[in-house]
Amino acid sequence: xxxxxxxxxxxxxxxxxxxxxxxxxxxxxxxxxxxxxxxxxxxxxxxxxxxxxxxxxxxxxxxxxxxxxxxxxxxxxxxxxxxxxxxxxxxxxxxxxxxxxxxxxxxxxxxxxxxxxxxxxxxxxxxxxxxxxxxxxxxxxxxxxxxxxxxxxxxxxxxxxxxxxxxxxxxxxxxxxxxxxxxxxxxxxxxxxxxxxxxxxxxxxxxxxxxxxxxxxxxxxxxxxxxxxxxxxxxxxxxxxxxxxxxxxxxxxxxxxxxxxxxxxxxxxxxxxxxxxxxxxxxxxxxxxxxxxxxxxxxxxxxxxxxxxxxxxxxxxxxxxxxxxxxxxxxxxxxxxxxxxxxxxxxxxxxxxxxxxxxxxxxxxxxxxxxxxxxxxxxxxxxxxxxxxxxxxxxxxxxxxxxxxxxxxxxxxxxxxxxxxxxxxxxxxxxxxxxxxxxxxxxxxxxxxxxxxxxxxxxxxxxxxxxxxxxxxxxxxxxxxxxxxxxxxxxxxxxxxxxxxxxxxxxxxxxxxxxxxxxxxxxxxxxxxxxxxxxxxxxxxxxxxxxxxxxxxxxxxxxxxxxxxxxxxxxxxxxxxxxxxxxxxxxxxxxxxxxxxxxxxxxxxxxxxxxxxxxxxxxxxxxxxxxxxxxxxxxxx
Amino acid sequence: xxxxxxxxxxxxxxxxxxxxxxxxxxxxxxxxxxxxxxxxxxxxxxxxxxxxxxxxxxxxxxxxxxxxxxxxxxxxxxxxxxxxxxxxxxxxxxxxxxxxxxxxxxxxxxxxxxxxxxxxxxxxxxxxxxxxxxxxxxxxxxxxxxxxxxxxxxxxxxxxxxxxxxxxxxxxxxxxxxxxxxxxxxxxxxxxxxxxxxxxxxxxxxxxxxxxxxxxxxxxxxxxxxxxxxxxxxxxxxxxxxxxxxxxxxxxxxxxxxxxxxxxxxxxxxxxxxxxxxxxxxxxxxxxxxxxxxxxxxxxxxxxxxxxxxxxxxxxxxxxxxxxxxxxxxxxxxxxxxxxxxxxxxxxxxxxxxxxxxx
Numbered sequence: 001x002x003x004x005x006x007x008x009x010x011x012x013x014x015x016x017x018x019x020x021x022x023x024x025x026x027x028x029x030x031x032x033x034x035x036x037x038x039x040x041x042x043x044x045x046x047x048x049x050x051x052x053x054x055x056x057x058x059x060x061x062x063x064x065x066x067x068x069x070x071x072x073x074x075x076x077x078x079x080x081x082x083x084x085x086x087x088x089x090x091x092x093x094x095x096x097x098x099x100x101x102x103x104x105x106x107x108x109x110x111x112x113x114x115x116x117x118x119x120x121x122x123x124x125x126x127x128x129x130x131x132x133x134x135x136x137x138x139x140x141x142x143x144x145x146x147x148x149x150x151x152x153x154x155x156x157x158x159x160x161x162x163x164x165x166x167x168x169x170x171x172x173x174x175x176x177x178x179x180x181x182x183x184x185x186x187x188x189x190x191x192x193x194x195x196x197x198x199x200x201x202x203x204x205x206x207x208x209x210x211x212x213x214x215x216x217x218x219x220x221x222x223x224x225x226x227x228x229x230x231x232x233x234x235x236x237x238x239x240x241x242x243x244x245x246x247x248x249x250x251x252x253x254x255x256x257x258x259x260x261x262x263x264x265x266x267x268x269x270x271x272x273x274x275x276x277x278x279x280x281x282x283x284x285x286x287x288x289x290x291x292x293x294x295x296x297x298x299x300x301x302x303x304x305x306x307x308x309x310x311x312x313x314x315x316x317x318x319x320x321x322x323x324x325x326x327x328x329x330x331x332x333x334x335x336x337x338x339x340x341x342x343x344x345x346x347x348x349x350x351x352x353x354x355x356x357x358x359x360x361x362x363x364x365x366x367x368x369x370x371x372x373x374x375x376x377x378x379x380x381x382x383x384x385x386x387x388x389x390x391x392x393x394x395x396x397x398x399x400x401x402x403x404x405x406x407x408x409x410x411x412x413x414x415x416x417x418x419x420x421x422x423x424x425x426x427x428x429x430x431x432x433x434x435x436x437x438x439x440x441x442x443x444x445x446x447x448x449x450x451x452x453x454x455x456x457x458x459x460x461x462x463x464x465x466x467x468x469x470x471x472x473x474x475x476x477x478x479x480x481x482x483x484x485x486x487x488x489x490x491x492x493x494x495x496x497x498x499x500x501x502x503x504x505x506x507x508x509x510x511x512x513x514x515x516x517x518x519x520x521x522x523x524x525x526x527x528x529x530x531x532x533x534x535x536x537x538x539x540x541x542x543x544x545x546x547x548x549x550x551x552x553x554x555x556x557x558x559x560x561x562x563x564x565x566x567x568x569x570x571x572x573x574x575x576x577x578x579x580x581x582x583x584x585x586x587x588x589x590x591x592x593x594x595x596x597x598x599x600x601x602x603x604x605x606x607x608x609x610x611x612x613x614x615x616x617x618x619x620x621x622x623x624x625x626x627x628x629x630x631x632x633x634x635x636x637x
Numbered sequence: 638x639x640x641x642x643x644x645x646x647x648x649x650x651x652x653x654x655x656x657x658x659x660x661x662x663x664x665x666x667x668x669x670x671x672x673x674x675x676x677x678x679x680x681x682x683x684x685x686x687x688x689x690x691x692x693x694x695x696x697x698x699x700x701x702x703x704x705x706x707x708x709x710x711x712x713x714x715x716x717x718x719x720x721x722x723x724x725x726x727x728x729x730x731x732x733x734x735x736x737x738x739x740x741x742x743x744x745x746x747x748x749x750x751x752x753x754x755x756x757x758x759x760x761x762x763x764x765x766x767x768x769x770x771x772x773x774x775x776x777x778x779x780x781x782x783x784x785x786x787x788x789x790x791x792x793x794x795x796x797x798x799x800x801x802x803x804x805x806x807x808x809x810x811x812x813x814x815x816x817x818x819x820x821x822x823x824x825x826x827x828x829x830x831x832x833x834x835x836x837x838x839x840x841x842x843x844x845x846x847x848x849x850x851x852x853x854x855x856x857x858x859x860x861x862x863x864x865x866x867x868x869x870x871x872x873x874x875x876x877x878x879x880x881x882x883x884x885x886x887x888x889x890x891x892x893x894x895x896x897x898x899x900x901x902x903x904x905x906x907x908x909x910x911x912x913x914x915x916x917x918x919x920x921x922x923x924x925x926x927x928x929x930x931x932x933x934x935x936x937x938x939x940x941x942x943x944x945x946x947x948x949x950x951x952x953x954x955x956x957x958x959x960x961x962x963x964x965x966x967x968x969x970x971x972x973x974x975x976x977x978x979x980x981x982x983x984x985x986x987x988x989x990x991x992x993x994x995x996x
Contacts, residue, residue, distance in 0.1 A: 426867030480918015
């Protein structure tokens with residue numbers, strides 16, 4: 001019922017925007033300041049960030065955020081089969097250690113700490129940024145390995161724009177996206193719809209069964225539908241309101257591993273996300289406020305083993321921040337963030353809830369030449385009545401000469417236990433209300449060289465990082481009952497290099513990117529009931545070596561892109577006696593477009609896994625060989 | 638060297654060769670003589686395995702199926718049994734039995750669609766496999782032709798059929814309850830493939846042995862009771878039940894524990910001493926003499942085992958510690974008196990073994 005009301009509400013909003021008359025002559029546009037990204041943009045000194053650019057985005061015309069990041073960044077995606085659940089690993093940490101931010105709101109599920117990026121179509125977001133390394137001072141609990149930022153925003157003064165994109169792919173997959181937006185001087189709105197379905201009945205040789213039979217993947221159908229709406233209102237020259245609404249439902253069959261022939265697992269995920277923010281900006285200060293609401297429902301049903309589970313979570317968010325601009329080279333940000341999470345599950349005695357009140361303070365200073373920027377932040381969260389550990393951060397960037405830049409950062413980060421960790425009961429398992437948060441200190445240093453002119457751009461950056469996580473939560477059986485305990489410690493460190501090169505030669509534009517990471521992530525302290533054989537060993541499903549490369553050739557007539565990834569061997573046992581072999585993967589994308597006045601027609605073709613590489617990202621789960629996607633798109637500007 | 642000497646040497650060596658031939662030690666192959674340990678693996682990961690304890694070298698080789706066949710064994714390896722010239726590996730969540738050559742562990746076939754298969758017994762002609770069935774509500778014993786490795790028939794049992802014993806031409810099957818509750822023993826005629834009788838024994842019978850007088854001993858594990866909010870509200874007690882295998886009549890019942898639930902019963906080589914212990918959440922191994930009138934709670938070994946077995950030849954106890962169920966567990970060997978003889982890393986979640994030597 002609530003959902004229906006909201007649908008009505010945002011259709012109304014959209015209609016308002018579309019018919020809005022730009023009768024006010026406002027020449028001064030409010031600066032692009034929003035509570036959704038302000039702290040990240042202003043106080044991230046010393047952190048490595050990777051922005052997924054528009055070429056990569058359009059190459060991934062049918063991808064999910066998970067698929068795109070897997071081929072473009074050094075994030076490792078662990079997937080339980082083609083339509084199964086996925087989890088990510090950033091800088092040697094687990095999925096619960098990466099904050100997933102949608103317009104600044106953390107989408108990590110309060111019940112289990114996870115977010116399935118495989119459920120988020122890349123086209124649902126305007127901007128996708130990977131922030132590597134701990135950023136608890138900015139984003140609070142959960143941001144130990146890093147954060148993934150997804151932004152969407154309606155734009156002023158764009159006129160009317162529409163776009164439609166439909167396509168098909170291997171294994172009976174069909175997808176469609178449509179968007180319409182109108183940006184006036186004082187109002188802007190956009191509406192997006194997306195749909196995808198796939199049978200995923202790909203053929204594979206089942207190497208894990210007797211006789212290695214040729215089989216077809218079963219129980220892997222996926223269907224999802226989503227709708228999102230962004231609006232923007234300029235209330236006065238220095239005041240504006242943004243709203244974001246996102247509704248999505250997905251139904252997925254979860255495939256069995258290759259040692260099991262039949263599965264009947266089905267999972268439905270529904271999400272409603274809403275936020276609205278207000279900004280008042282003056283030359284002296286900015287006042288920003290935001291209200292957010294998240295609802296999500298997960299239903300898991302296994303009709304073979306008669307397991308049925310329903311998990312519902314709701315979150316309400318109220319945040320306010322104030323920026324002071326002192327002189328011309330100081331910036332102060334103070335904020336209060338309040339969030340309440342509710343969790344409902346058959347495995348909780350009652351509806352569980354948690355109140356998180358956070359105070360945050362950030363300060364940035366720079367010299368008059370703007371070669372040195374120093375920022376420091378601290379965040380203090382109060383969980384229910386308990387003060388949790390403060391998360392401070394200190395970072396700087398220093399520009400030496402024309403081409404060189406150095407950066408460094410020290411930060412403390414942490415993660416609250418999930419509701420399951422705290423409140424679970426039943427089935428020989430019991431949550432532990434006395435759990436401590438996981439905590440981590442992290443250090444980052446980096447150096448980069450960049451040389452650019454109007455024809456070419458070259459940049460090379462080198463980053464080194466070091467994170468030590470204490471009090472890792474682990475479920476262990478104690479006298480027949482599984483109880484989570486703070487027992488393990490993990491040391492993740494490594495080096496990342498990022499090379500970017502682009503050059504324009506007459507009508508040809510060449511783009512090249514290479515990202516490499518070397519990341520030992522080892523267990524330094526084990527739980528009491530584990531064997532010594534696992535100490536100091538690389539964590540399972542955490543590749544020590546990863547490289548992702550991308551090259552594109554852009555002509556006015558069309559583009560050719562090649563994506564290449566190399567994922568090093570990943571151990572599957574904690575004592576490192578078993579592993580999945582390293583694999584290379586190649587994707588090729590061809591696209592062409594034709595423009596006539598305001599209309600733009602395009603055709604894109606994507607060939608994944610060109611060399612039919614057999615590989616696994618999770619032991620015993622089959623993944624498809626060579627497969628394609630083709631799409632036709634139409635834009636009107 | 639003179640030619641004569643060479644001839645002597647030749648003759649002597651011939652003698653030597655024939656000598657070894659007459660001794661005729663049985664050929665156990667690489668994996669036929671030692672202890673096969675079933676390691677469940679992590680649920681959903683398909684990483685169950687078999688470890689091999691070699692008594693001659695006092696060492697363990699892990700993942701011998703993967704080693705010999707270069708593929709995964711399956712999801713939740715429940716048990717392993719030597720049947721005829723084969724070794725049968727029952728893989729619960731993969732709903733299959735993988736069959737390998739007992740000596741070399743080279744794959745010979747797979748018997749599929751045995752929903753929630755648990756244990757198997759049998760000889761070179763016929764094997765019997767217990768299986769819980771869909772939702773654990775469709776208990777069956779499958780009858781397997783060992784020559785063709787195919788299912789020829791099945792007999793429905795109670796809920797959660799578990800341990801089996803073939804005695805006096807009858808197949809006894811404990812109905813453990815599966816995910817629910819049962820308290821019976823099914824007595825099956827293997828020729829007519831019908832249930833002759835269902836004997837009520839006690840809550841959740843899971844394990845069974847035969848004593849020196851050819852009487853059956855059944856371990857009824859009992860179970861913890863919960864209300865709808867998973868709050869513990871009590872227990873069905875654990876007990877031993879002795880049964881006359883000819884008349885199917887209960888001889889005596891021995892109460893064991895009121896609030897603890899051992900899941901494994903084993904017997905010494907003389908067939909007069911029972912070992913009770915192991916199972917998720919149960920600590921220790923206890924003994925009971927079959928002539929005793931009541932059970933005294935004296936622990937032989939104080940350790941939490943997920944499964945254990947007693948070697949019928951020398952009385953050595955093999956205890957399997959699952960630790961945290963996600964990393965490798967351990968095998969502990971103990972003398973009959975409970976003194977530790979050694980410990981070894983095995984696979985993930987070890988739960989039991991096959992100690993029987995292959996002919």
